[in-house]
Amino acid sequence: xxxxxxxxxxxxxxxxxxxxxxxxxxxxxxxxxxxxxxxxxxxxxxxxxxxxxxxxxxxxxxxxxxxxxxxxxxxxxxxxxxxxxxxxxxxxxxxxxxxxxxxxxxxxxxxxxxxxxxxxxxxxxxxxxxxxxxxxxxxxxxxxxxxxxxxxxxxxxxxxxxxxxxxxxxxxxxxxxxxxxxxxxxxxxxxxxxxxxxxxxxxxxxxxxxxxxxxxxxxxxxxxxxxxxxxxxxxxxxxxxxxxxxx
Numbered sequence: 001x002x003x004x005x006x007x008x009x010x011x012x013x014x015x016x017x018x019x020x021x022x023x024x025x026x027x028x029x030x031x032x033x034x035x036x037x038x039x040x041x042x043x044x045x046x047x048x049x050x051x052x053x054x055x056x057x058x059x060x061x062x063x064x065x066x067x068x069x070x071x072x073x074x075x076x077x078x079x080x081x082x083x084x085x086x087x088x089x090x091x092x093x094x095x096x097x098x099x100x101x102x103x104x105x106x107x108x109x110x111x112x113x114x115x116x117x118x119x120x121x122x123x124x125x126x127x128x129x130x131x132x133x134x135x136x137x138x139x140x141x142x143x144x145x146x147x148x149x150x151x152x153x154x155x156x157x158x159x160x161x162x163x164x165x166x167x168x169x170x171x172x173x174x175x176x177x178x179x180x181x182x183x184x185x186x187x188x189x190x191x192x193x194x195x196x197x198x199x200x201x202x203x204x205x206x207x208x209x210x211x212x213x214x215x216x217x218x219x220x221x222x223x224x225x226x227x228x229x230x231x232x233x234x235x236x237x238x239x240x241x242x243x244x245x246x247x
Contacts, residue, residue: 027068028044028068029042032064032066032067033065034064065078065079120155122151128208129152130198131156131206135208137226148184152180157177161173164196165196166188166197169188173185190210192210193210211231211232224236
């Protein structure tokens, strides 16, 4: 696996987590309380027991919280109850966090899936899981090549009627048993921020929102930051694990 290196010129705008000899690490903001405190997808730096927003030290008020994601896909909640933040054990992407107080931290493991997926995880990060209501980012080349793929979990692979509706457009097909994938139907147009209702068999209808990756995002780091900001968090997490950081 290629090593993840610091992209200095893009530090303020891209999602990349690297560690310097000064024991600093960059983390991505997932959400904050209040919601307008920090922007989703924004990069913060944990360094020397403090939080930095660029070169500015960030001090959280007592009722403020920021949930962030680290490079190993764990999440961490920083609170204003204690201004201290965890120190990192060593300069590595897999560095462990040492809690100064159990009340300060709320670490949660995210799914440890790779780009191969499994029976409950799409085989690639670009597949659309029709069993969940969620926002999905799609690549322009997949649209051009008619390669947007719909995926269903192994537990849902019985023969069943599948439908998509988008405004006045609709599509219905029998999804064959044991088949995990369907190609996006040409009858349904794809639009940025478009909302699509999908339904498999007698399951509750799900809402899928599509966001189109801009062509000018040439690196995985740029794509990841954009995806996180637009709500494609699960895809952004997987891209962090599988992305090419030597671009």
